[in-house]
Amino acid sequence: MARVRRRGRVVGAVLAAVLGVSLAGCSSTGGLRAEQERAGRAAGGKAAVNTPRWTFAMVTHSGDGDTFWDIVQNGAQQAAVKDNIKFVYGHDKEAQRQSELVQSYIDQKVDGLIVSLAKPSAMKDVIAKAEKAGIPVITVNSGAEASKAFGALSHIGQDETVAGEAVGEELNKRGRKKALCVLHEQGNVGHEQRCDGAEKTFKGDLQKLYVEGTNMPDVQSSIESKLQSDSSIDAVVTLGAPFAPTAVKAKEQAGSKAEIDTFDLNAQVATGLKDGSLGFAVDQQPYLQGYEAVDLLWLYKYNSDVLGGGKPVLTGPQVITKKDAAALQEYTKRGTR
Amino acid sequence: MSHTDAPTPVPAGPPAKVTGDERLLHRSLARRLMGRPELGSVVGAAAVFVFFSIVAEPFLRASSLSTVLYASSTIGIMAVPVALLMIGGEFDLSAGVMVVSSALISSMFSYQMTANTWVGVGVSLLVTLAIGAFNGLLLTRTKLPSFIITLGTFFMLTGLNLGFTKLIDGTVSTKSIADMEGFDSAREVFASHLTLGSVDIQITILWWIVLVALATWILLRTRVGNWIFAVGGNADAARAVGVPVTKTKIGLYMGVAFAAWVSGQHLLFSYDAIQSGDGVGNEFLYIIAAAVGGCLMTGGFGSAIGAAVGAFIFGMASKGIVYAQWNPDWYKFFLGAMLLLATLLNAWVRKRAEEKA
Numbered sequence: 001m002a003r004v005r006r007r008g009r010v011v012g013a014v015l016a017a018v019l020g021v022s023l024a025g026c027s028s029t030g031g032l033r034a035e036q037e038r039a040g041r042a043a044g045g046k047a048a049v050n051t052p053r054w055t056f057a058m059v060t061h062s063g064d065g066d067t068f069w070d071i072v073q074n075g076a077q078q079a080a081v082k083d084n085i086k087f088v089y090g091h092d093k094e095a096q097r098q099s100e101l102v103q104s105y106i107d108q109k110v111d112g113l114i115v116s117l118a119k120p121s122a123m124k125d126v127i128a129k130a131e132k133a134g135i136p137v138i139t140v141n142s143g144a145e146a147s148k149a150f151g152a153l154s155h156i157g158q159d160e161t162v163a164g165e166a167v168g169e170e171l172n173k174r175g176r177k178k179a180l181c182v183l184h185e186q187g188n189v190g191h192e193q194r195c196d197g198a199e200k201t202f203k204g205d206l207q208k209l210y211v212e213g214t215n216m217p218d219v220q221s222s223i224e225s226k227l228q229s230d231s232s233i234d235a236v237v238t239l240g241a242p243f244a245p246t247a248v249k250a251k252e253q254a255g256s257k258a259e260i261d262t263f264d265l266n267a268q269v270a271t272g273l274k275d276g277s278l279g280f281a282v283d284q285q286p287y288l289q290g291y292e293a294v295d296l297l298w299l300y301k302y303n304s305d306v307l308g309g310g311k312p313v314l315t316g317p318q319v320i321t322k323k324d325a326a327a328l329q330e331y332t333k334r335g336t337r
Numbered sequence: 338m339s340h341t342d343a344p345t346p347v348p349a350g351p352p353a354k355v356t357g358d359e360r361l362l363h364r365s366l367a368r369r370l371m372g373r374p375e376l377g378s379v380v381g382a383a384a385v386f387v388f389f390s391i392v393a394e395p396f397l398r399a400s401s402l403s404t405v406l407y408a409s410s411t412i413g414i415m416a417v418p419v420a421l422l423m424i425g426g427e428f429d430l431s432a433g434v435m436v437v438s439s440a441l442i443s444s445m446f447s448y449q450m451t452a453n454t455w456v457g458v459g460v461s462l463l464v465t466l467a468i469g470a471f472n473g474l475l476l477t478r479t480k481l482p483s484f485i486i487t488l489g490t491f492f493m494l495t496g497l498n499l500g501f502t503k504l505i506d507g508t509v510s511t512k513s514i515a516d517m518e519g520f521d522s523a524r525e526v527f528a529s530h531l532t533l534g535s536v537d538i539q540i541t542i543l544w545w546i547v548l549v550a551l552a553t554w555i556l557l558r559t560r561v562g563n564w565i566f567a568v569g570g571n572a573d574a575a576r577a578v579g580v581p582v583t584k585t586k587i588g589l590y591m592g593v594a595f596a597a598w599v600s601g602q603h604l605l606f607s608y609d610a611i612q613s614g615d616g617v618g619n620e621f622l623y624i625i626a627a628a629v630g631g632c633l634m635t636g637g638f639g640s641a642i643g644a645a646v647g648a649f650i651f652g653m654a655s656k657g658i659v660y661a662q663w664n665p666d667w668y669k670f671f672l673g674a675m676l677l678l679a680t681l682l683n684a685w686v687r688k689r690a691e692e693k694a
Contacts, residue, residue, distance in 0.1 A: 109395075
């Protein structure tokens with residue numbers, strides 16, 4: 001009995017201490033308060049049109065908790081607010097379940113569908129069903145070559161091969177001789193296209209390195225050991241923003257002189273570009289992909305407008321260097337770049 | 338619902354007082370129901386169904402229910418043999434990637450040999466069964482826990498899927514075989530759908546029902562069924578009374594392989610090209626379906642019908658969240674909570690059943 005009471009007192013003391021520290025130790029920079037102030041300054045969030053409240057659904061091949069798709073969603077949501085749209089979102093990295101999700105939105109009779117075609121053959125039938133049900137479809141991000149054949153209105157995204165070629169040219173411009181392309185997801189077609197595109201235009205020698213993207217320490221140690229084993233590597237290209245800072249760490253550990261460059265963008269990459277630890281980034285503007293998809297569906301429903309003339313609408317590649325970084329830092333923090 | 342008692346070891350209680358035939362009969366029926374492994378999951382399924390009927394307006398439409406049934410069947414086909422395996426006291430963590438392996442073998446063999454797609458389908462069946470037999474043989478020979486053995490197979494298959502696909506096709510997904518001979522007839526068998534009015538009934542639902550019926554018959558009406566319960570309950574005791582433990586376990590793993598082949602061919606003939614990286618993580622969905630359906634983790638208790646109900650709960654929950662237009666970020670949380678609740682319910686129902694017996 002006495003022991004129980006003593007334990008209660010200890011717990012109480014610990015709780016009080018934690019509370020006290022958290023109240024006394026306020027930060028005058030960053031944190032939630034700064035974020036809320038920024039959000040307050042952002043758009044007021046009222047619809048700018050008086051069209052009926054349509055429902056648009058987006059179904060992507062994203063895994064759980066993916067930063068890239070989060071930005072796509074932000075773009076889509078902001079366009080939805082502006083266009084008086086109810087926006088719903090579903091995702092599954094497994095092709096079969098992604099097509100089931102599309103089917104369940106067709107069952108719900110949504111007014112428009114936005115689908116990413118990472119696995120085109122798996123989505124073919126279900127997109128045909130959407131057309132049969134009279135639901136307009138716009139494809140985003142991946143599947144440019146299949147989009148038109150499936151009967152989608154337009155495709156919005158980046159051609160991965162073109163983006164890779166841009167990286168190869170940029171590396172030439174910077175006088176690099178030996179580059180490493182870090183693929184963080186084995187079996188991803190888009191990733192292969194990026195590295196192959198870079199290889200096509202890069203005049204030097206480009207090697208591929210496969211790492212386990214879901215395991216950051218493994219990514220770091222793999223890049224590290226590669227840089228240690230070959231000191232002539234003078235450029236490392238990562239295929240995702242979260243992997244760029246990891247590559248910087250690996251480079252420091254290995255004592256290598258390589259420049260770190262990356263596909264895609266996030267707050268850390270913007271900071272890295274600004275302080276010079278990163279060379280350049282190639283962005284495909286995910287916000288634009290989500291925003292335009294919703295907006296173009298709205299335009300189609302409202303005015304039968306179709307953009308692109310049967311060709312994909314490209315949102316990238318946009319090469320970003322030190323001089324753009326300051327403005328982008330602000331935008332990455334609010335989750336729109 | 339079968340009218341035979343699942344052969345579960347029920348501790349003998351004091352003999353019931355004979356006070357009249359009618360009451361005795363009535364009580365034994367109730368007890369029989371209470372003793373069924375799937376009772377808890379049936380209650381759970383009804384609860385989930387009613388819940389989503391209320392919160393999600395499109396859930397009760399015929400077209401939505403067929404989508405839910407299809408989603409359930411893709412898990413359910415695998416959950417049946419996985420349930421049998423769990424009753425036999427073992428796990429198979431390689432079941433998820435084995436489905437994709439089976440599809441890849443079928444597709445690549447047909448393409449590379451320019452053979453009729455049915456040849457690829459046949460070769461795939463043989464190879465997949467061999468993988469299952471390999472799991473079973475390794476388990477019975479080494480005496481290592483099945484968790485370790487099949488974890489090893491899981492990693493090996495994941496690597497083989499990717500390695501072979503890249504080696505043979507040069508990319509990470511297979512080439513299309515839709516224009517090859519036999520594709521259309523194979524699609525009829527593995528990936529067609531019947532249209533009733535405006536509703537599509539996918540053929541996987543039929544495969545699922547057939548497999549559940551077959552497994553239930555094996556479990557409750559055949560000698561092999563008794564062997565499965567016996568090796569899961571106590572392998573040494575079973576061996577002592579002459580049950581062929583090694584054969585039974587290898588057979589169970591080959592059963593999983595057979596279902597993986599069916600699921601794999603469905604993937605191939607409904608989507609034509611196969612992504613080599615898919616399938617990872619699905620093995621847990623099969624185990625969840627079987628566990629929610631009343632299969633014990635320790636073996637010796639469970640049913641195929643329970644696993645089917647478990648898969649149906651999974652299908653309802655995964656699609657119900659979409660129909661209710663909830664944020665999908667919470668989906669995995671619901672899945673985990675549901676698993677815990679269903680298993681607790683099962684445990685409670687069983688305890689009550691044993692007290693009554």
